[in-house]
Amino acid sequence: MIRFENPPLREDIIRDLRTLAARGARVREIADTINARLDNAQLSIIPTLAYFARAFFLPLPKILPLREWIGTDNDEEIDALILPAIQEAREKWSQPEEQSVGVNE
Amino acid sequence: MAIESNEFYWYLDQEKKGIVGSMNDQGIVTFVIEAGVGSSIRGTTYFKAMMGFFGNDAKAIHGFWLRSAEGKVSTNIDKVNELTALGVALENAVLQAWTVTRAMKLGFSKVRLLGVPKGSPGAYTKVEVLIEK
Numbered sequence: 367m368i369r370f371e372n373p374p375l376r377e378d379i380i381r382d383l384r385t386l387a388a389r390g391a392r393v394r395e396i397a398d399t400i401n402a403r404l405d406n407a408q409l410s411i412i413p414t415l416a417y418f419a420r421a422f423f424l425p426l427p428k429i430l431p432l433r434e435w436i437g438t439d440n441d442e443e444i445d446a447l448i449l450p451a452i453q454e455a456r457e458k459w460s461q462p463e464e465q466s467v468g469v470n471e
Numbered sequence: 472m473a474i475e476s477n478e479f480y481w482y483l484d485q486e487k488k489g490i491v492g493s494m495n496d497q498g499i500v501t502f503v504i505e506a507g508v509g510s511s512i513r514g515t516t517y518f519k520a521m522m523g524f525f526g527n528d529a530k531a532i533h534g535f536w537l538r539s540a541e542g543k544v545s546t547n548i549d550k551v552n553e554l555t556a557l558g559v560a561l562e563n564a565v566l567q568a569w570t571v572t573r574a575m576k577l578g579f580s581k582v583r584l585l586g587v588p589k590g591s592p593g594a595y596t597k598v599e600v601l602i603e604k
Contacts, residue, residue, distance in 0.1 A: 369478040426493040
């Protein structure tokens with residue numbers, strides 16, 4: 367498996383997102399944390415998707431509803447879609463990640 | 472734990488524009504692009520860069536196009552609705568959607584609808600397609 371990242375996703379943010387999820391954070395709190403740490407005044411869809419996917423081992427198709435959720439207040443709906451997927455993958459993201467082949471610029 | 476799909480992420484922080492894409496182990500690519508107004512890089516450039524990275528392993532592109540209730544711009548489904556409102560059949564309208572026209576230039580020429588679209592001509596809210604070589 368290979369990845370291209372420009373800029374590289376930040377490991378410190380990924381760690382913090384996993385800590386949040388382990389505490390039971392809701393989707394908005396996780397999304398707000400991503401964008402606050404990146405100094406985004408508003409939720410930005412591209413990094414939001416990238417960090418959710420990486421932090422929680424979620425395939426992009428599964429988290430596409432985040433795209434339509436941003437800018438709405440449909441938090442219960444998005445929580446019902448995303449939080450179970452995060453918890454289902456918990457075994458993966460709660461363990462140290464193996465080194466993977468990366469292509470960073 | 473190894474990641475389970477190939478990933479492509481290119482983001483211009485100053486513009487808040489970019490692309491995120493993934494390709495699963497069957498070679499199916501899914502992506503989201505933010506470009507257009509305020510972007511120094513065209514959406515087509517982002518798309519070509521991602522497809523170039525995935526290379527020949529990419530066998531198909533999965534388009535999952537939604538029209539949000541808030542009316543945010545969604546280039547693909549907006550085009551589909553524009554054309555179907557004029558009487559163009561959905562199967563033909565999708566051929567003129569942004570992703571399909573770009574994919575065709577890269578050799579992805581077989582386009583089929585997946586599932587049952589939501590909505591009606593001129594007012595579709597969900598259309599899903601698979602674009603294959």
